[in-house]
Amino acid sequence: MRLLATILGCSIALSIAGCETRDDALLLEVTDVTPRQVTPGQRLRVEGSGFPPGREARLQLEGVMHRPGAEPARVRVELAGRAASSDRIEARFTRETLAALGGRGTLHGRVVALFDTPDGQRRVTGRSEELELDVHTGSADRLHEEIAHRRAGAQLAERLGLTLAEEAPEARGLPIAVVRESSSAARAGIIEGDRLLGAEGVQVHDPSDLVPIPGRDTIALRLARRGEAAPFEVRVPVESLEGAGVRPETIRATAIGLAWLLLFVVLFAPSAGIADWIAGVGRPRAPRLSLRPSALWLRHRRDVPVVALGVAALAGLPAVDRVVPVEVGLEVVLLAVFALRIVTAWLGAPDGSPRTRARALAGATASVLLLGIGLGAIAVLGGTTDVAALSRQPIEPWSWTLVRWPVAVPALGLVGLGAAWPAAGRHALARLVDDVVLFALAVLTVAVLLGGWGEGEAQGAARLLHGAGFSLLALGLWLWMRRARSAPRAPRTVLLVGGALSLLVVGGTFLLLALEPPDVLTATIARVTAGAAAILLLGALLRALTSRREPLGPLHRFA
Known part of the structure; x- marks a missing residue:
């Protein structure tokens, strides 16, 4: 029936x-x-x-x-x-x-x-x-992103004043083992023995689920308490998370001391010549006017395919990542760059002799090593080598990776040194391939350090503005890398500067991982360092633009 x-x-x-x-x-x-x-x-x-x-x-x-x-x-x-x-x-x-x-x-x-x-x-x-x-992802496809979320969730729990049990029982959620006195969680009424079930609508199974929404001044926590008939929700303030445990006097003293140190480094030998070298690279050549309409096209016709390809990639990459996440590992990109750099070094050797080619191959290897140290440090601090995950940064420039970690500015210097290594010589095909490599490195650098293509929270005009900024930064950095590639410099000097920056980046990364200083302290150091670098670049640019024909003099009186 x-x-x-x-x-x-x-x-x-x-x-x-x-x-x-x-x-x-x-x-x-x-x-x-x-x-x-x-x-x-x-x-x-x-x-x-x-x-x-x-x-x-x-x-x-x-x-x-x-x-x-x-x-x-x-x-x-x-x-x-x-x-x-x-x-x-x-x-x-x-x-x-x-x-x-x-x-x-x-x-x-x-x-x-x-x-x-x-x-x-x-x-x-x-x-x-x-x-x-x-x-759930259920695999290692987004493992690196999960690790980054786990670290952020653990830091958030600590600063809220919560200690979560390392292993959750069979029941849903994570048990709260300790609630620190006078913490945000304690003031919100959370007590020891509560079970954390969710955060901002996300079910909590491990600390990687406890990640606040950017721009929010509170976080909604869903809790279960013994003796209560049903779960309940509380909102915990998060406005003071960055400054937890750090006195304002400490922050100001750190900023002032670091500013004086950077001023000394820029103005006195042996590092005082860095500004002059940047000014020399950025100095525009004297314009050569021509009455022929095709003169500009003839001089730059070799750049047209690369520029067209670059514009198409820049326009489509953020949109593609929002539809289908671009899951490309940083190590894959660096291996591809290494392979192409070896090709350009082999083809671009001036006389083709074994000794010259061996020297060119060694230089190409050194350039990729500098790139790997600079970008690798950012990947270690970010907990992932996924380029798409590293690129999801807030729209505000003061929240970019460049101003979050103190090692980001020297890491950017390493990337610039490695990318601008003169490996192509005058071989036309080698220079074209190296232009493609430089363009990929420019896009990668902007994605990892200079804001990326956003976290996806922006809508309308803000999203278009961020996309335009991403494209302009990548194109500008690519043009500077091409210009720096042709600038005269001794390989020994580049290696010495690269070695010093590498020690600074590796040592700084190790200290950040070992000491785990508060975010506000690391952000202060990073912002002062980034500000000093911006002032240095601006001064070099102004010096280069105001001296188009006469020889460049030093930017300071101590050289």
């Missing part, structure tokens, strides 16, 4: 839609969706009644997606499935589905089951009740 009723219900469900005036007929019943924690490769099962066995089905996941460290976003994603029986639909959760949802997070919404009628003109549907679907 039950089988007859099921068959009759399926027949009515699929045939009655032809008499309906609506496109969708809500005739199916959806009672449950399992599992509630899903990873790519798993099967999502929808239980209910009235499903036509063996028929192809579609499952829509719709609602608001909450992701660690990101604004909530409304999503609607469709999966292909099949009715295994009259009361169960199965669909495979794929990597594409995960990417469409935006990655790791918690979906607050519904699951909709859809079947097409035989004529294909109508759909029979069923909707679940409101539910929470927890989405």
Whole structure:
């Protein structure tokens, strides 16, 4: 009797839609969706009644997606499935589905089951009740990003005054072992023994889920307490997280002392010549006017393919990453740069003798080593080698990676030294290949250090402005690298400067990892260093622009 009723219900469900005036007929019943924690490769099962066995089905996941460290976003994603029986639909959760949802997070919404009628003109549907679907990566594809989130979550918990248990029991969430007195968490009413279930709508399974949304002055925590009938939510202020445990006098003294130290480094030997070298590289050549309209085209026709390719890449890269995350490891890019640098060094050797080529190959290897040390330090501090993850920086320049870590400015100097190594000689093909390499390095440097292409929270004009800034910075840095490649300098000097910067970057990275100083202290040092570098570059640029024909003199009186 039950089988007859099921068959009759399926027949009515699929045939009655032809008499309906609506496109969708809500005739199916959806009672449950399992599992509630899903990873790519798993099967999502929808239980209910009235499903036509063996028929192809579609499952829509719709609602608001909450992701660690990101604004909530409304999503609607469709999966292909099949009715295994009259009361169960199965669909495979794929990597594409995960990417469409935006990655790791918690979906607050519904699951909709859809079947097409035989004529294909109508759909029979069923909707679940409101539910929470927890989405995990389930693999090492985004492992580096998870590590970065875990570090940020652990730092946030510490500064909120919370100590979370290292291993959670079978129950959902993380138990709170200690609540520090007079902390933000204690003032919000959180006590020891509470269980942290969620943060900003994201279910918490480990510290990597405890990441605040940029720009928010509070974070919403969902807690369960023994003796309470239901979970509850509290909002904890986060406005003073950066300055936790650091006195303002310490910050001011650090900034003033570092400023005097940098002033000494710039004005006195042996490092005083750096500003003069930058001015020499940035000095424009005397213009050569021509009455022929084609003169400009003839002089720069070799640059047209590279510029066209670069503009296309810059315009499309941020958009592509928002649709399909660009998961390229920093080590992959550096290996490709190393291979191309070896090719350009071999082709660009002046006389082709073994000794000359060996010297060129050694120089190419040294240049990539400088690049690896500079960018590798940023990857270590960021907890990831994923370029897309490193590029997701706030729009505000004072929040870029360059002004977050003290080693970022010397790391940028290492990248500049390594990128501008003169490895191509006068060989036309070698210079073209090296132009492509320099363009890739310019884009990579802007993505990792100078704001990247954003975290995705910007909308409208702000997003367009950030995209335009990314493109202009990358093109400007590429032009400077090409100019610096042709500037005369002794390889021994470059190696000495590179060695000094490498020691500074490696030592600074080790100290940051070992000591874990407060963010406000590291940010202060980084901002003073970046400000000094900006003043140095501005002075060199002004000096270069105001002395187009006469020889350049020193920028200071102590050379």
